[in-house]
Amino acid sequence: MAGLPFMEKNELEIQSPTHAELIEHARRYGPACIEALAHEMQNGSGASRISAAKELLDRGFGKIGQPVEVGGSGGGPVEARVELSPEVAAMLGTVAGFTQ
Numbered sequence: 635m636a637g638l639p640f641m642e643k644n645e646l647e648i649q650s651p652t653h654a655e656l657i658e659h660a661r662r663y664g665p666a667c668i669e670a671l672a673h674e675m676q677n678g679s680g681a682s683r684i685s686a687a688k689e690l691l692d693r694g695f696g697k698i699g700q701p702v703e704v705g706g707s708g709g710g711p712v713e714a715r716v717e718l719s720p721e722v723a724a725m726l727g728t729v730a731g732f733t734q
Contacts (some may be wrong), residue, residue: 671690672686672690674686674718675687675690
């Protein structure tokens, strides 16, 4: 490489960590992060205290679920249709004791 005549190209290549390695590394900082959030909640300014408290609650008790309403056209029931191949239909009929 230009500018680095003493290094081979393969010496400059960096091995990317795996997903599992990143998770393991991040988890090492978990307790310190919780401590930092708790410290901020107790000693920070108004907005940062609320933000830290929210993060601690989310991690300790889970995030509040968002209600989802599902309905068909005009608020009616949702229609679902399942199409099976003839082979699968025959197998299911045999297992359940049905015939076509």
